[in-house]
Amino acid sequence: MLRPTIGCEVHCELKTATKLFCGCKNEFGGEPNTHCCPICSGFPGTMPALNAKAVEYAVRAGLALGCNINRFSKWDRKNYFYPDLPKAWQTSQYDLPLCVGGAVEFEVNGEKKRVRLNRIHLEEDAGKLIHDGGESCVDYNRCGVPLIEIVTEPDMHSAEEVVAFLTELKSVLKYTGVSDVKMQEGSLRCDVNLSMAEDGAPLGTRTETKNLNSFRAVARSVAFEIRRQTEVLESGGIVEQETRRFDDNKGVGYAMRSKEDAHDYRYFPEPDIMPVTFTEADIQRIRSEIPELKGPRVKRYTEKLGLPPYDAQVLTADKAVSDLLDDVIALGCDAKKTSNFIMSEVLRLAKTDGSEDVELLIDAPRLAEIISMQAKGEINNLAAKQLLSAVWGTDASPRKRAEELNLLQSNDEGAIKAVFDKVLSDNPSQVADFLSGNDKLRGYFVGQVMRAAGGKANPKIVNELLDRLVKEHKK
Amino acid sequence: MDVTDLSLGELKAALDSGKVSAVEATQAALNKIERNKNLNNYVTVCGTEALAAAFLADEKRAKGENGALLGVPIAVKDNISTEGIRTTCASKFLKDYVPPYDATVVKKLKDAGAVIVGKTNMDEFAMGSTDETSAFGAVHSAVDAERVPGGSSGGSANTVAAGEVPCALGSDTGGSIRQPASYCGVVGLKPTYSAVSRYGLIAFASSLDQIGTFTRTCDDAYALYRVICGKDKADATSSDIKNITQELNGDVRGKTIGIADEFTKNLDGGVGKRFNAAVDALKAQGAKIKSVSIKSFDTALAVYYVISSAEAASNLSRYDGVKYGARAEGYKDIAELYTKSRTEFFGDEVKRRIMIGNYVLSSGYYDAYYLKASRIRTLIAREYNAALCGCDALICPTAPTVAPKIGAQTDPALTYLSDIYTVPVNITGLPAVSVPFGTSDGLPVGVQIIGKAFDEAGILGIGKALEIAAGGNGNA
Numbered sequence: 007m008l009r010p011t012i013g014c015e016v017h018c019e020l021k022t023a024t025k026l027f028c029g030c031k032n033e034f035g036g037e038p039n040t041h042c043c044p045i046c047s048g049f050p051g052t053m054p055a056l057n058a059k060a061v062e063y064a065v066r067a068g069l070a071l072g073c074n075i076n077r078f079s080k081w082d083r084k085n086y087f088y089p090d091l092p093k094a095w096q097t098s099q100y101d102l103p104l105c106v107g108g109a110v111e112f113e114v115n116g117e118k119k120r121v122r123l124n125r126i127h128l129e130e131d132a133g134k135l136i137h138d139g140g141e142s143c144v145d146y147n148r149c150g151v152p153l154i155e156i157v158t159e160p161d162m163h164s165a166e167e168v169v170a171f172l173t174e175l176k177s178v179l180k181y182t183g184v185s186d187v188k189m190q191e192g193s194l195r196c197d198v199n200l201s202m203a204e205d206g207a208p209l210g211t212r213t214e215t216k217n218l219n220s221f222r223a224v225a226r227s228v229a230f231e232i233r234r235q236t237e238v239l240e241s242g243g244i245v246e247q248e249t250r251r252f253d254d255n256k257g258v259g260y261a262m263r264s265k266e267d268a269h270d271y272r273y274f275p276e277p278d279i280m281p282v283t284f285t286e287a288d289i290q291r292i293r294s295e296i297p298e299l300k301g302p303r304v305k306r307y308t309e310k311l312g313l314p315p316y317d318a319q320v321l322t323a324d325k326a327v328s329d330l331l332d333d334v335i336a337l338g339c340d341a342k343k344t345s346n347f348i349m350s351e352v353l354r355l356a357k358t359d360g361s362e363d364v365e366l367l368i369d370a371p372r373l374a375e376i377i378s379m380q381a382k383g384e385i386n387n388l389a390a391k392q393l394l395s396a397v398w399g400t401d402a403s404p405r406k407r408a409e410e411l412n413l414l415q416s417n418d419e420g421a422i423k424a425v426f427d428k429v430l431s432d433n434p435s436q437v438a439d440f441l442s443g444n445d446k447l448r449g450y451f452v453g454q455v456m457r458a459a460g461g462k463a464n465p466k467i468v469n470e471l472l473d474r475l476v477k478e479h480k481k
Numbered sequence: 482m483d484v485t486d487l488s489l490g491e492l493k494a495a496l497d498s499g500k501v502s503a504v505e506a507t508q509a510a511l512n513k514i515e516r517n518k519n520l521n522n523y524v525t526v527c528g529t530e531a532l533a534a535a536f537l538a539d540e541k542r543a544k545g546e547n548g549a550l551l552g553v554p555i556a557v558k559d560n561i562s563t564e565g566i567r568t569t570c571a572s573k574f575l576k577d578y579v580p581p582y583d584a585t586v587v588k589k590l591k592d593a594g595a596v597i598v599g600k601t602n603m604d605e606f607a608m609g610s611t612d613e614t615s616a617f618g619a620v621h622s623a624v625d626a627e628r629v630p631g632g633s634s635g636g637s638a639n640t641v642a643a644g645e646v647p648c649a650l651g652s653d654t655g656g657s658i659r660q661p662a663s664y665c666g667v668v669g670l671k672p673t674y675s676a677v678s679r680y681g682l683i684a685f686a687s688s689l690d691q692i693g694t695f696t697r698t699c700d701d702a703y704a705l706y707r708v709i710c711g712k713d714k715a716d717a718t719s720s721d722i723k724n725i726t727q728e729l730n731g732d733v734r735g736k737t738i739g740i741a742d743e744f745t746k747n748l749d750g751g752v753g754k755r756f757n758a759a760v761d762a763l764k765a766q767g768a769k770i771k772s773v774s775i776k777s778f779d780t781a782l783a784v785y786y787v788i789s790s791a792e793a794a795s796n797l798s799r800y801d802g803v804k805y806g807a808r809a810e811g812y813k814d815i816a817e818l819y820t821k822s823r824t825e826f827f828g829d830e831v832k833r834r835i836m837i838g839n840y841v842l843s844s845g846y847y848d849a850y851y852l853k854a855s856r857i858r859t860l861i862a863r864e865y866n867a868a869l870c871g872c873d874a875l876i877c878p879t880a881p882t883v884a885p886k887i888g889a890q891t892d893p894a895l896t897y898l899s900d901i902y903t904v905p906v907n908i909t910g911l912p913a914v915s916v917p918f919g920t921s922d923g924l925p926v927g928v929q930i931i932g933k934a935f936d937e938a939g940i941l942g943i944g945k946a947l948e949i950a951a952g953g954n955g956n957a
Contacts, residue, residue, distance in 0.1 A: 044580075044581055044582050047804070048799050048804070049580065049581065049582075049805065050562070050568070050570075050575070050578070050580070050683040050684075050799070050805070051560075051561075051562040051568075051580065051584060051680070051681040051682055051683045051684065052582075052680070052681075053679065053680050053715060053716050053717070054717070055714060055715060055717055056717060083795050085794075085795050085798060085842070087798065087801060087819055089801075089803050089815060092799065092804060093798070093799050094795075094798030094799045094801060095795055095798065142815075144803070270843050270844050272791075272794075272795070272839060272842035272843055272844075272847075273842075273847075274791055274792075274795070274842055274847075274851060277687035277688035277718070277792060278687050278716075278717065278718060279717055280717050280718060
């Protein structure tokens with residue numbers, strides 16, 4: 007039976023403050039050609055000044071992924087013509103990348119899986135072409151943004167494995183703090199190399215599908231390419247070595263260029279950038295700057311906070327979520343309550359349709375305020391949900407919003423008692439029934455009081471009043 | 482006193498003592514440039530800007546301020562970026578290109594108070610040895626208008642030789658300062674690779690390019706070098722220069738000067754005579770001459786044309802008609818835009834180097850050409866450094882012949898031979914200076930002194946000894 011073999015090249019933008027070779031801001035978006043200067047626009051005579059932070063970030067990512075760090079690393083020019091590449095070469099690393107080896111480990115269908123990495127190198131991103139009404143314009147804002155390219159060995163055999171690999175890789179990269187890994191903004195992009203061969207036979211001819219920027223597109227393009235190559239081979243054809251694109255809207259892949267048309271990149275050492283060398287002390291220092299990763303956090307959540315293992319996994323899948331949990335707990339909230347609220351409410355809002363990116367539009371102090379208002383009985387559970395939605399994506403104060411939205415429940419015992427007494431006098435027969443032992447009516451009275459109080463009476467107080475009524479009756 | 486006859490040192494003294502003003506010196510330079518227009522030394526003369534800068538220099542001096550070059554007129558090769566002043570590399574591609582920034586050396590010149598009078602003509606993108614590949618026409622030697630000034634920094638050499646300005650900046654990738662200095666009879670210094678920032682120098686071959694100076698004396702060369710050298714954050718390859726001395730030592734007593742046997746093979750008669758005379762003069766002043774050997778000497782030209790062309794092919798890829806510079810008309814798609822623009826706006830010599838460069842880097846040929854050349858490069862550097870271990874400097878002719886006539890060289894491979902003595906020095910990164918030492922048939926002959934890394938003061942000191950021997954007029 008034909009079996010697919012898959013390897014990936016993953017490009018990840020690093021979130022340094024400035025670009026790789028100049029002082030321009032490294033920021034997504036912005037008006038076209040506003041984050042650029044003579045250096046990143048490739049003006050004649052300009053020279054690159056290597057951003058040391060980007061080098062450290064690449065090494066940090068490599069260390070977190072178990073790579074060996076080359077003690078001597080250099081840069082090379084990858085030459086090709088394209089309007090989004092102002093120098094007509096991409097500064098990259100050819101034969102001496104920063105990191106070699108390493109692996110990503112994860113579970114698929116309950117089975118442990120390990121994908122080996124071949125290398126990680128540092129390079130610059132290109133600009134963007136904007137096609138509009140028969141005209142093409144270039145935006146150089148992205149030119150010179152630092153990128154790491156992570157190259158795997160051909161260790162995967164299904165779309166499921168590729169997606170699981172990318173999910174774990176994305177998580178690790180986010181934990182190291184070197185990238186936002188937002189697929190929607192293109193800060194994580196994946197090229198998939200795929201070939202088919204009979205089990206045990208040598209690998210078949212591979213194709214490369216470039217620039218996939220969502221897990222969904224990766225999964226669908228892999229499935230498409232497996233099907234396509236299988237059909238070609240089973241009908242006696244030959245798979246051509248080619249570069250392909252995948253149209254995610256149509257769900258169809260198509261050939262872009264054949265092996266004959268493949269670029270000859272004419273790599274040679276970049277004369278304008280000095281090679282980088284590392285001492286053992288440099289590497290130790292960079293290693294010490296890696297933030298607490300996922301594994302240790304899962305352990306801490308289950309052992310110290312007593313969270314169920316499933317919850318710990320969900321809460322650590324994205325670093326920002328885990329950071330939020332830690333910060334809210336640090337502000338004095340109960341761990342269990344906070345984790346429940348984040349899992350049920352925050353994640354519901356943070357995960358938008360069709361995107362792998364988690365977008366947290368609430369900060370820890372305000373989330374802590376909502377959770378503590380709920381804990382103190384100032385708002386009820388439903389109001390807490392409503393309040394979270396109301397402040398999500400704004401910088402409004404939860405307490406103020408709660409007041410504006412009339413979500414605060416009354417804890418004024420006197421006021422509640424007045425309503426309570428009115429309810430009792432309106433329902434004499436139910437009172438008698440309740441006092442004779444029908445405790446099921448408790449809910450009825452709570453409901454009546456809530457209705458009369460416009461939903462804002464703290465049910466806890468109503469319950470206390472009922473308890474007292476029973477006690478006094480028994481006396 | 483004709484102010485244009487003064488050397489840089491003399492002019493600076495005259496300015497400082499108030500004998501002449503910066504405006505007067507600048508106006509004199511501009512007048513002479515105008516009179517010599519037919520030499521075609523300049524692509525752009527910036528008279529208005531120069532006079533404004535000169536006026537400011539005089540004001541500064543009146544306030545008691547000073548600077549190493551305050552009020553001194555200087556010319557800058559047209560491949561060194563000047564903010565607001567077009568920088569063409571003598572190419573049709575960049576004929577209207579105005580850089581948005583100053584090269585680091587230009588900033589340093591301005592900070593020192595220098596007055597930039599214009600941008601000098603050159604071989605297109607610094608590729609050539611005669612200044613005939615310029616899109617703005619050939620330069621005519623100030624010594625003999627039928628002859629070339631050498632190249633590629635021919636305009637800079639010639640404007641100093643013609644007495645228009647006391648000093649000029651050039652660039653040297655394989656001899657482009659030293660060879661025209663030799664043809665024109667001026668002092669041309671190529672500093673150690675990395676001693677002067679390349680930021681803003683429009684790249685030809687980045688691992689070989691070096692900015693340097695043209696002056697009438699070795700003292701002037703050192704004065705100008707001191708202004709432009711040093712570490713620059715914008716050029717990661719630049720070096721901190723520590724061993725700056727105040728004055729050159731022209732005393733060669735006890736110094737050992739090496740001559741490689743390979744240097745004197747196939748030497749042109751007239752040039753050979755002048756070279757031997759220079760060696761005799763140094764001996765007479767107390768220098769020891771030592772015979773050394775550089776077996777890889779013959780391989781240098783081939784290594785140079787592989788490496789420099791490879792880097793040039795990459796460096797010049799950015800001229801594609803998409804961004805700054807010229808764009809051809811009448812294209813159907815992006816590929817045709819590239820092809821038409823590059824076909825129309827690059828000259829033949831530039832195209833030749835781009836083709837060589839892409840060939841030696843292409844897959845299947847890389848190992849045989851680029852990689853092999855890189856290895857021999859290491860070998861050549863090792864041999865020159867080994868030879869320098871037992872010597873203070875090496876000496877050889879700067880060029881195998883005197884300046885040829887315009888149009889005389891039609892075979893590019895033969896033209897390349899004129900750089901046989903200068904090219905290996907760029908490959909090693911070492912500093913070298915060409916010092917005039919008399920004439921052959923009335924045409925200047927230069928002697929090249931090659932030193933240890935960062936020993937600019939050392940080689941210029943030996944050059945000064947030759948100046949003394951030549952008695953100021955170069956005819957010892």
